Amino acid sequence: MSQQAVSRRSEPATPRDLLKSVFGYDAFRPGQEQVVDAVIAGKSVLAVMPTGSGKSICYQLPALLDEGATIVISPLIALMRDQVAQMRQLGIEAASLNSLSSDAETSATWNAIRARSLRLLFLSPERLAIPGLAERLSRAGFARIAVDEAHCISEWGHDFRPDYRDLRNVAQTLGIGQVIAFTATADKATRDDIAARLFSSEPEVFLHSFDRPNLQLRFAAKDQQRRQLADFLSKRRGDSGIVYCASRKKTEDLAAYFASLGHTAVAYHAGMEQGLRNRNQDRFLQEDGIVAVATVAFGMGVNKPDVRFVAHADMPGSVEAYYQEVGRAGRDGLPAETLTLYGLEDMALRRRQIDERELSEEQRRIEHRRFDSMVMLCEAASCRRQALLAYFEEASEPCGRCDCCRNEIKLSDGTIEAQKALSAVARTGQRFGAAYLADVLCGVASDTIKRNGHDAIKTFGAGRERNKAAWSSIIRQLFAAGALVNASHEYGGFALSETGLDILRGGRPFQLREALQQKATPAPRKARAAPVDLPQEANDALAALRARRRDIAREEGVPAFMVFADRTLIEMAEKQPATLGEMAGIYGVGERKLERYGEAFLDTLAAFAAGR
Incomplete structure (x- = not known):
């Protein structure tokens, strides 16, 4: 199907017709059809849908059904260019105007706008704010504005962008009455702010x-953070994944460390030379089996469906940020894994940062509450999914798959241990950190402890039955529970809260969490064939299909998933179609891709069958 055919169909088409013929999908994902129907009916819409639920279909498909084109507000140039490439792979005329557009690209885009052949125009809010651009576009008859990553509008959100705030005025300048907005993460305060401002x-x-x-x-x-991450990656060798870090230096250090272990790893952070940063992102998007070690700057630009894991080397700042970041795994709907590491230093640092920011008391209270929710998720002793969904005011049954449901976490009465630790805090003057307190409890008579006279207090050596690591864990859990607070923003250390005093006096119990040791079972160095279990014959067919996809992607200069997603190749490997008609029934094979790639992949399957 040509681009002209998509944008100028002569016969009436229904949303379901185009869903199959253009995108290759037999059915809508949950929630998509209701949003599409509302958009087609001309309603303004705010849709909060999880990453991987197919939000983009909700604005792409309506753009093919009416005369006016759609302006899509997108936060990053890399993401815009990626989305344009995907649309063109499907035969949809799309373009973007951005600072990386060549003169020829810009000229071609304006010609398409004037000819009204364009279906989707991608712009950043900063670009749209350039004086005169909105007035110029207002003459082109756009039907609607679609705002992607709409949480960027709200200061309550986690990726606030000031230029998003003016989009309502820009829509009025454009003469556009229909605004549709999409986000994966927005609590009620953020949703209300988006609705009011957009x-x-x-x-x-x-x-x-x-x-x-x-x-x-x-x-x-x-x-031993490095060992924990290395163990996690060893079982996922050959998969595409992301490791998020809190600092730029750590991304480079960990990328080099993972490379020394035989992984193909690249670093990404905002302080890198732009050319290298772009090359690393392009490698991650275009190649299989790349581990991107990145700060959260590597975020909304990740438009890759087959990310098989996301790990956090450091604790995320909020549940919304955590959900957004882990949501970049498994967007194709296939199984994916996550690991989040957290520590006492993370907690103390995040709380200090909130207290040191220039915020109103209401904002500071909200930020502390949000961070406390992240701490509670880290320290949860029951189903993680239940705790995560409860934050978004959604009830669920235990998932049966998280570490808590798999009995990897043990709870025990830790009131006595908590009282010992809290007593150590009180008797040392409520000003020392975890390492010092652990030494006191273990009876380590260091020069500093002797000089302070703390080798003579009642709690010195009161915890010799546990090692320093165990006491550090107990102190972390007391801090997470609010029994300890920062003693000094300048010097650190811990002081007792009212909750801590209550525990110390026997007014309330305290439960300790202990992670049970899991025996490591590293995967072999070769890449795993699929994220789902397949018979060996199908796995072998999948390897051949992936090799063909890789060659085509390199030849065309596009990411491999833009040719066909893993989910599509897995279904091909399972069903092994022998004709174009059978190939058309495979998930993700629309008319355009069938015409463009069908014969090549049939040839691959035929060669595989002949060589068995």
Whole structure:
């Protein structure tokens, strides 16, 4: 199907017709059809849908059904260019105007705008704010504005962008009455802020389940961070994944460390030379089996469906940020895994940062509450998915797959241990950190402890039955529970809170969490064939299909998933179609891709069958 055919169909087409013929999907994912129907009906819409639920279909498909084109507000140039390439692979005329566009690209885009052949125009809010651009575009008859990553509008959100705030005025300048907005993460305060600031009238709000059942959630307290991450990656060798870090230096250090272990790893952070940063991102998007070690700057530009894991080397700052970041795994709906490491230093640093920022008391209270929710998720002793969904005010059954459900976490009465640790805090003057307190409890008579006279207090050596690591863990859990607070923003250390005093006096119990040791079972050095279990014959066929996809992607200069996603290749390997008609029935094979790639992949399957 040509681009002209998509944008100028002569016969009436229904949304389901185009869903199959253009995108290759037999059915909508949960929640998509209701949003598409509302958009086609001309309603303004705010849709909160989890990453991987197919939000983009909700603005792409309506753009093929009416005369006016759609302006898509997207936060990053790399993401815009990626989305344009995907649309063109499907035969949809799309373009972007951005600072990396060549003169020829810009000229071609304006010609398409004037000819009204364009279906989707991608712009950043900063670009749209350039004086005169909105007035010029207002003459082109655009039907609607679609705002992607709409949480960027709200200061309550986690990726606030000031130029998003002016989009309502820009829509009025464009003469556009219909605004549709999409985000994967927005609590009620953020949703209300988006609705108030973006829409001229009350939008129709679609709030879909935040559940991502294909994601396996796992958390662990930091204990030799490099070893923990190396163990996690060793079982996922050959998969594409992301490791998020809190600092730029750590991304480079860990990328080099993972490379020394035989992984193909690249670093990514905002301080890198732009050319290298772009090359590393392009490698991750275009190649299989790349581990991107990145700060959260490597975020909304990740448009790759077959990311098989996301790990956090450091604790995320909020549940919303955590959900957004782990949501970049498994967007194809296939199983994916997550690991989040957290430590006492993370908690103390994040709380200090909140206290040191220039915020109103209400904002500071909200930020502390959000961070406390992240701490509670880290320290949860029951189903992680239940705790995560409860934050978004959604009830669920235990998932059966997270570390808590798999009995990797043990709870025990830790009141006595808590009282010993709290007594040590009180008797040393409520000003020392975890390492010093652990030494006191273990009876380590260091020069500093002797000089301070703390080798003579009642709690010196009161905890010799546990090692320093165990006491550090107990102190971390007391801090997470609010029994300890920062003693000094300048010097650190811990002081007792009212909760801590209550525990110390016997007014309330305290439960300790202990992670049970899991025996490591590293995967072989060769890449795993698929994220799902397949018979050996199908795995071999999948390897051949992936090799063909890689060759085509290199030849065309596009990411491999733009040729066909893993999910499509897995179904091909299972069903092994022998004709174009059978190939057309495979998930993700629309008319354009069937015409463009069908014969090549049939040839690959035929060669595989002949060589068996």
